[in-house]
Amino acid sequence: MAYSPFDLTGKVALVTGGNRGIGLGMADALAQAGADVMIWGTNRTANETAARQLSAHGRRVITNVVNVADEAAVDQAFADTVAQLGRVDSVFANAGIGRGAKSLMEMSTQDYRDVLAVNQDGVFFTLRAAARHMSTRPGGGSLVGVASLAAIEGAARNQHYAATKGAVISMIRATAVELARYGVRANAILPGWIETDMTAKAQENPAFAEKVISRVPARRWGTPKDFGGIAVYLASDASSFHSGDTFVIDGGYAIF
Helix, strand or coil: CCCCCCCCCEEEEEECCCCCHHHHHHHHHHHHHCCCCEECCCHHHHHHHHHHHHHCCCCCCCEECCCCCCCHHHHHHHHHHHHHHHCCCCEEEECCCCCCCCCCCCCCHHHHHHHHHHHHHHHHHHHHHHHHCCCCCCCEEEEEEEHHHCCCCCCCHHHHHHHHHHHHHHHHHHHHHHHHHEEEEEEEEEEECCCHHHHHHHHCCCCHHCCCCHCCCCCCCCCCCHHHHHHHHHCCCCHCCCCCCCCECCHHHCCC
């Protein structure tokens, strides 16, 4: 039999924030590799559009309107996912928001709490629900937290966002150690400068292109499709012994 560790046929993947941007790039690749996919997102129309795109690959694709900052909603949505698709083999905790500020001194407490609620609490609620499922069934699973370069570099005027992304890395590492005995692995993905709705203003700024994107060794913005390969790898049997790692996907920016 041919070696085919990246074949996801028979596997089920959950992607939070999977209706656009990096989440959609990962979800699309997972479906192409053979996985059935559940997408959680807060925008019903965007969910439906993403489902139509992924369904073209011939896989089961289901969506659910879920606010990951709502603990009860996450627990219910995860139970619904298992009921609808039978199991969950990999979870990509990708949903997140950004709230830029003019300065740390002018950053509002409400913005700070809003960002933490989605980016930190939401990842925690998602990972916890998935861990409860994966630790009680044969086969374990794969947990992935989407962080950011902001977690490891100075992100001026984004202290709230940076704090949440640093927390994701720490949660993932703790999870990798605790759940290894159950066959559950956990890894983090750190995107660099990627063309998404969140970076729309920067994409339109010539000065940003000149001073920042020109420093990316790959000489371009990243795209959501650039995350398809790492998503398939982490959902597949090829990564069965790979846990507690951080994957920087940034075209070489962080090391230049």
